[in-house]
Amino acid sequence: MLRIKYFGVMAEVARCDEEKLALKDKSFSSLISALHEKYAIYNLPVQVAVNRKIRKQNENFNLEENDEIAVLPPFSGG
Amino acid sequence: MIMQRYQKQISLPQVGKQGQEKLKNSKVLVIGVGGLGCAVLPYLVSAGIGNIGLVDGDRVDKSNLQRQVLFREKSVGKFKVTEARKQLYALNSEVKIENYSEFLSGENAPELIKNYDLLVDCTDSLAVRYLINDACVLTEKSFIYASVYKFEFQVSVFNYKNGPTYRCLFPDEKAEVQNCEEAGVLGTSVGLAGMFQAGEVLKILLGTGEILSGKLLLYNTLFNRQEVFEFAKDDSLKIDKEFYERQHQQFFSEEIYADEINENAFFLDVREAYEQPKMDFPTMLEIPFSKLENELCRLNPEDEILVFCQSGKRSLAALKILKTYNFKNVKSISGGVRALQQLKEVVV
Numbered sequence: 477m478l479r480i481k482y483f484g485v486m487a488e489v490a491r492c493d494e495e496k497l498a499l500k501d502k503s504f505s506s507l508i509s510a511l512h513e514k515y516a517i518y519n520l521p522v523q524v525a526v527n528r529k530i531r532k533q534n535e536n537f538n539l540e541e542n543d544e545i546a547v548l549p550p551f552s553g554g
Numbered sequence: 555m556i557m558q559r560y561q562k563q564i565s566l567p568q569v570g571k572q573g574q575e576k577l578k579n580s581k582v583l584v585i586g587v588g589g590l591g592c593a594v595l596p597y598l599v600s601a602g603i604g605n606i607g608l609v610d611g612d613r614v615d616k617s618n619l620q621r622q623v624l625f626r627e628k629s630v631g632k633f634k635v636t637e638a639r640k641q642l643y644a645l646n647s648e649v650k651i652e653n654y655s656e657f658l659s660g661e662n663a664p665e666l667i668k669n670y671d672l673l674v675d676c677t678d679s680l681a682v683r684y685l686i687n688d689a690c691v692l693t694e695k696s697f698i699y700a701s702v703y704k705f706e707f708q709v710s711v712f713n714y715k716n717g718p719t720y721r722c723l724f725p726d727e728k729a730e731v732q733n734c735e736e737a738g739v740l741g742t743s744v745g746l747a748g749m750f751q752a753g754e755v756l757k758i759l760l761g762t763g764e765i766l767s768g769k770l771l772l773y774n775t776l777f778n779r780q781e782v783f784e785f786a787k788d789d790s791l792k793i794d795k796e797f798y799e800r801q802h803q804q805f806f807s808e809e810i811y812a813d814e815i816n817e818n819a820f821f822l823d824v825r826e827a828y829e830q831p832k833m834d835f836p837t838m839l840e841i842p843f844s845k846l847e848n849e850l851c852r853l854n855p856e857d858e859i860l861v862f863c864q865s866g867k868r869s870l871a872a873l874k875i876l877k878t879y880n881f882k883n884v885k886s887i888s889g890g891v892r893a894l895q896q897l898k899e900v901v902v
Contacts, residue, residue: 554744
């Protein structure tokens with residue numbers, strides 16, 4: 477299971493600030509498409525981090541069990 | 555006398571007399587004197603940073619007082635930079651404070667920035683953030699960023715020693731228009747974000763500690779959670795003079811002359827409510843420039859929108875914001891209300 481955290485407005489899109497997600501295959505790209513299917517993230521200017529490192533959405537690598545994912549949008553208030 | 559004043563920080567081995575001297579000889583430009591600016595500024599000033607610049611074209615509104623703690627009730631209606639400087643001078647008369655009561659634009663940014671060592675981004679606009687970023691890359695300056703969303707805030711330092719920039723973190727993909735519901739914020743969340751910024755400023759100037767370069771700090775004040783995310787520099791991004799001009803300056807082709815306007819278009823007045831004379835077009839909306847980014851949902855991105863202000867300067871800046879949010883058919887009325895008035899006189 478992957479642990480996914482949502483920040484800022486993304487927590488409102490997901491209606492929670494954290495959830496667990498099981499993926500069929502372990503590739504980063506399948507995580508991105510799963511997130512897109514659930515929350516249409518392609519339309520949002522968000523970045524995705526794996527174990528606190530922001531990765532490009534088109535990067536190709538495999539996730540490990542218990543990886544911690546974060547979905548980060550830009551903030552604009554001041 | 556000077557040493558006595560700063561004794562508490564000089565006692566720190568990371569500061570010392572040398573560090574205090576560095577602070578005194580530093581020049582820091584604070585862009586935006588709102589919630590973040592009001593938190594950052596008193597600490598920069600009281601720490602003895604010798605030269606500070608303030609950039610903000612806005613005036614104090616009653617609704618600012620809840621979090622913009624440099625202002626007093628009688629500041630309402632007055633320029634933010636003027637009111638802030640009064641308070642800051644009362645705090646430390648040894649510091650030189652330069653006021654720029656204008657909004658940052660593609661035209662004035664490089665000129666304003668080049669005289670300072672370091673910038674603090676205290677704005678509340680994505681469009682202006684990209685402008686600050688690109689102007690900093692051009693002039694080889696770093697900037698300390700913070701931004702707030704409800705109970706959360708982000709802090710980072712960009713373009714520090716050739717490190718990653720804001721575009722490496724959030725590439726300029728067209729932003730989505732947010733809904734109009736004002737997000738709302740507690741003064742303490744903004745204040746805390748500002749404290750992190752001020753801390754990074756002092757550390758950079760003193761050359762001590764670890765800087766949030768290539769790192770995004772996220773803090774949740776509701777649950778007292780803090781996390782730091784790393785991001786890498788994207789070398790495929792090239793921010794040079796040509797890029798800057800294309801992004802931030804070439805808007806003149808998007809101007810329209812007063813005698814060419816289509817009266818049936820949708821008109822957008824970006825002047826403040828007190829500005830006269832009022833215009834009277836069949837379909838129009840008034841959204842002051844300072845509130846535009848928060849109220850974009852009142853506009854339809856598919857409409858033909860003609861933007862105007864008093865002279866045609868703010869409407870060009872407004873155009874930049876609208877473009878960032880994917881509005882396609884927008885033009886700025888050259889010469890603004892003044893040109894429109896002249897035209898009316900000729901017709902009559």
